[in-house]
Amino acid sequence: MTDKKLSTESYKGVRDFYPEDAAIQQYIFNTWAKTAESFGFDRYDASILEPSDLYRAKGAENEEMVNEQTYTFTDRGEREVTLRPEMTPTIARMVAGKARELAFPLRWYSIPNLFRYERPQKGRLREHWQLNCDIFGSDSVAADVEIIALAHQTMINFGATNELFEIRINDRQLMQRLYRAIGLNDDLIPKITHLNDRKNKISREEYLDALNSITNDETITEEVIMLLEKSDEQTDVVIGLEELGITNVVFDKSLARGFDYYTGTIFEIFELDGEGRSTGRSMLGGGRYDNLTSMFGGKPISGIGFGMGDVTMRDFLEAHNLIPGKARCTSAKVTIIPETSEQNLYAEVVAKRVRETGVAVSTDLGTQKLDKKKARASERGVKFIIVIGENEAITAKDITTGDKKSGQITEIINFLNTK
Amino acid sequence: MTDKKLSTESYKGVRDFYPEDAAIQQYIFNTWAKTAESFGFDRYDASILEPSDLYRAKGAENEEMVNEQTYTFTDRGEREVTLRPEMTPTIARMVAGKARELAFPLRWYSIPNLFRYERPQKGRLREHWQLNCDIFGSDSVAADVEIIALAHQTMINFGATNELFEIRINDRQLMQRLYRAIGLNDDLIPKITHLNDRKNKISREEYLDALNSITNDETITEEVIMLLEKSDEQTDVVIGLEELGITNVVFDKSLARGFDYYTGTIFEIFELDGEGRSTGRSMLGGGRYDNLTSMFGGKPISGIGFGMGDVTMRDFLEAHNLIPGKARCTSAKVTIIPETSEQNLYAEVVAKRVRETGVAVSTDLGTQKLDKKKARASERGVKFIIVIGENEAITAKDITTGDKKSGQITEIINFLNTK
Numbered sequence: 001m002t003d004k005k006l007s008t009e010s011y012k013g014v015r016d017f018y019p020e021d022a023a024i025q026q027y028i029f030n031t032w033a034k035t036a037e038s039f040g041f042d043r044y045d046a047s048i049l050e051p052s053d054l055y056r057a058k059g060a061e062n063e064e065m066v067n068e069q070t071y072t073f074t075d076r077g078e079r080e081v082t083l084r085p086e087m088t089p090t091i092a093r094m095v096a097g098k099a100r101e102l103a104f105p106l107r108w109y110s111i112p113n114l115f116r117y118e119r120p121q122k123g124r125l126r127e128h129w130q131l132n133c134d135i136f137g138s139d140s141v142a143a144d145v146e147i148i149a150l151a152h153q154t155m156i157n158f159g160a161t162n163e164l165f166e167i168r169i170n171d172r173q174l175m176q177r178l179y180r181a182i183g184l185n186d187d188l189i190p191k192i193t194h195l196n197d198r199k200n201k202i203s204r205e206e207y208l209d210a211l212n213s214i215t216n217d218e219t220i221t222e223e224v225i226m227l228l229e230k231s232d233e234q235t236d237v238v239i240g241l242e243e244l245g246i247t248n249v250v251f252d253k254s255l256a257r258g259f260d261y262y263t264g265t266i267f268e269i270f271e272l273d274g275e276g277r278s279t280g281r282s283m284l285g286g287g288r289y290d291n292l293t294s295m296f297g298g299k300p301i302s303g304i305g306f307g308m309g310d311v312t313m314r315d316f317l318e319a320h321n322l323i324p325g326k327a328r329c330t331s332a333k334v335t336i337i338p339e340t341s342e343q344n345l346y347a348e349v350v351a352k353r354v355r356e357t358g359v360a361v362s363t364d365l366g367t368q369k370l371d372k373k374k375a376r377a378s379e380r381g382v383k384f385i386i387v388i389g390e391n392e393a394i395t396a397k398d399i400t401t402g403d404k405k406s407g408q409i410t411e412i413i414n415f416l417n418t419k
Numbered sequence: 420m421t422d423k424k425l426s427t428e429s430y431k432g433v434r435d436f437y438p439e440d441a442a443i444q445q446y447i448f449n450t451w452a453k454t455a456e457s458f459g460f461d462r463y464d465a466s467i468l469e470p471s472d473l474y475r476a477k478g479a480e481n482e483e484m485v486n487e488q489t490y491t492f493t494d495r496g497e498r499e500v501t502l503r504p505e506m507t508p509t510i511a512r513m514v515a516g517k518a519r520e521l522a523f524p525l526r527w528y529s530i531p532n533l534f535r536y537e538r539p540q541k542g543r544l545r546e547h548w549q550l551n552c553d554i555f556g557s558d559s560v561a562a563d564v565e566i567i568a569l570a571h572q573t574m575i576n577f578g579a580t581n582e583l584f585e586i587r588i589n590d591r592q593l594m595q596r597l598y599r600a601i602g603l604n605d606d607l608i609p610k611i612t613h614l615n616d617r618k619n620k621i622s623r624e625e626y627l628d629a630l631n632s633i634t635n636d637e638t639i640t641e642e643v644i645m646l647l648e649k650s651d652e653q654t655d656v657v658i659g660l661e662e663l664g665i666t667n668v669v670f671d672k673s674l675a676r677g678f679d680y681y682t683g684t685i686f687e688i689f690e691l692d693g694e695g696r697s698t699g700r701s702m703l704g705g706g707r708y709d710n711l712t713s714m715f716g717g718k719p720i721s722g723i724g725f726g727m728g729d730v731t732m733r734d735f736l737e738a739h740n741l742i743p744g745k746a747r748c749t750s751a752k753v754t755i756i757p758e759t760s761e762q763n764l765y766a767e768v769v770a771k772r773v774r775e776t777g778v779a780v781s782t783d784l785g786t787q788k789l790d791k792k793k794a795r796a797s798e799r800g801v802k803f804i805i806v807i808g809e810n811e812a813i814t815a816k817d818i819t820t821g822d823k824k825s826g827q828i829t830e831i832i833n834f835l836n837t838k
Contacts, residue, residue, distance in 0.1 A: 006714050008512050012496070016464075017464035019462060022463050025464065037779055039779075040781020041750070043441045047532075048532075049546065073492035075490070096427050126468075142757075142760075146767050243768055296424060332458075338561075344561035348565050363565065365561050366524050376522055
């Protein structure tokens with residue numbers, strides 16, 4: 001037994017969700033789930049523990065990522081385990097595992113927590129939650145249109161107007177054709193993609209230097225720049241979105257996205273400042289992949305999906321004052337306050353009776369004075385207070401109107417129900 | 420890049436939740452959350468990562484538990500981290516951390532996933548989820564009554580009748596008084612409690628031998644046996660529950676509960692076979708603790724709470740056929756089926772229009788034949804199928820009644836809305 005006081009701090013880089021934060025978190029999760037389900041997406045889930053090989057499989061680059069950027073440890077059975085840093089390898093594993101039984105195309109969503117071992121900074125924590133939506137097994141451009149429409153609807157359902165965000169779209173196949181047309185070697189394309197992914201984090205000069213050292217040819221560098229800055233493609237995906245009435249869309253040839261596994265459409269939603277300028281905040285990103293499941297053997301299954309994080313989402317909602325009042329209140333509609341602790345048990349009896357009518361009810365078993373308990377109930381946003389006095393006397397008060405009613409339990413229940 | 424095929428198996432002892440399992444899991448979580456909120460409990464949450472000291476603090480016994488039964492590893496900053504094996508230390512840490520700001524009594528609930536490093540077996544996995552409900556800062560017997568009433572209501576809200584479960588209650592303070600009265604030394608009481616906790620896992624003979632070796636006195640052993648078997652106490656908690664109409668309650672002096680931190684009322688819900696006999700399956704357990712927060716310094720804050728696991732809950736629901744049909748269907752009410760892939764994009768347009776009326780809609784972008792797609796929609800439990808043919812022809816069918824309607828989008832929407 002130690003006498004040293006334990007710290008009440010959480011582990012570094014993760015969050016405690018006290019009720020006021022948990023309520024906002026639940027509001028985000030519920031809006032995500034409801035939107036995905038309105039598109040007929042089925043929820044799936046998995047453990048945060050995954051065999052480390054799942055992330056190593058894609059080669060040396062991933063080996064480094066696993067070793068340096070994930071929580072990876074060896075269990076007592078000598079198995080290497082990783083706390084999942086992203087959900088895509090997990091869904092690929094699950095889809096490949098039952099590929100013969102599943103009826104494609106699939107629409108699946110999940111709200112996993114993900115772990116990254118890196119220095120915590122604003123908007124980048126060691127643990128965050130993410131909405132993940134994927135369509136597996138359709139090559140139709142309608143699938144691309146639908147997944148982007150779902151991403152758009154998610155923003156709309158949070159109360160964001162089209163003035164507050166824009167959807168940037170690019171296509172890796174198209175870019176490959178365009179790069180080839182100006183004489184770029186295929187080997188250089190992924191390098192340019194990675195450079196473009198960092199474009200907004202470096203200066204124009206640094207960008208040009210880096211591009212030159214990739215192409216090793218100033219003429220080609222100039223052609224690449226011209227190519228990227230001419231963003232007027234009317235692709236099938238952009239046209240499809242327009243048919244759905246989704247117009248805050250920009251085709252952006254410089255959009256890169258980090259992951260190597262994307263093979264076609266890629267997209268990202270950026271916050272706007274309300275006057276058409278990007279603030280630089282990325283809300284979500286995704287893309288099409290054609291061979292994620294092939295590393296498990298069997299036929300490759302194509303898919304398209306996106307991920308959207310809770311930290312950015314909450315920052316966005318707060319920046320635009322979009323968190324609704326209901327996400328800041330207690331769930332209880334009625335609080336029952338015993339005048340003294342003598343009435344505590346009878347308060348529980350009344351609570352049960354009122355609750356049976358389908359209303360959420362809390363009791364206040366505190367030892368504070370009556371007025372203090374009443375003030376506390378008001379602050380928490382309940383609609384009715386019921387005070388229990390001596391001899392089982394019951395008085396209900398409608399906080400909004402000030403109306404009061406005393407009487408038997410049944411009369412009080414009637415009073416609440418007519419409100 | 421390796422050519423070896425990756426396994427699609429999950430990590431040992433954890434579960435993948437394919438949609439049919441995730442739907443049942445969500446049904447369990449939603450029922451838990453709704454019931455806790457109907458009692459005015461506020462949701463909280465925290466990371467699964469906790470400093471290992473949180474579990475070591477209580478002495479050598481815990482040191483062993485942390486080392487042998489938890490996932491504990493050292494991060495690259497030389498911090499020892501544990502994947503939480505239970506939620507109580509976390510809530511104690513959070514409550515102690517803001518003890519001055521929080522308005523007591525608190526009613527908090529959470530649905531965390533918990534990790535134990537042990538050989539997986541039926542009903543005991545390495546990762547499971549648990550409903551945790553606690554009232555902090557009330558010594559009133561009404562708090563004991565309320566938390567047990569909440570546990571009872573949870574079972575009722577899952578459709579369990581009183582014939583399918585019973586609530587066993589004991590009181591550690593009362594037991595201490597009774598043990599002292601027959602001359603037992605205080606040191607021996609926790610040993611008898613731990614033995615009682617294992618009572619149902621060993622034979623009567625083994626139990627008596629173990630009890631004898633604790634008391635070292637056959638007369639006292641006999642008195643302990645007599646004491647434990649006479650279970651007719653009418654405590655305030657039992658009387659209080661009766662006033663709430665909760666009568667499937669047994670006061671059971673042999674009820675032990677494992678955790679040392681309980682100091683008063685302890686309780687556990689056991690499954691019954693429908694004829695009054697226990698099946699041995701424990702559904703949930705909890706108790707009162709008076710000093711959980713004191714290890715963080717500051718004043719001790721009393722509390723009472725319980726935890727209820729998802730694995731047992733699902734086993735119970737399946738055993739009694741209590742999983743509702745809605746937990747087995749897709750979320751979509753309408754599926755839109757393009758006759759050929761030519762109609763895929765228009766299907767998305769129709770889907771968006773119908774969705775805007777507040778209905779969950781999926782599209783089937785598969786390449787299968789029309790009949791196969793219709794059959795699949797029926798199997799998934801949708802209420803309406805809308806087929807998109809050439810020239811934007813739309814036909815809706817009510818699967819329940821067989822009614823059909825062809826026409827413009829607005830006519831189809833009217834058809835759906837009158838249903």
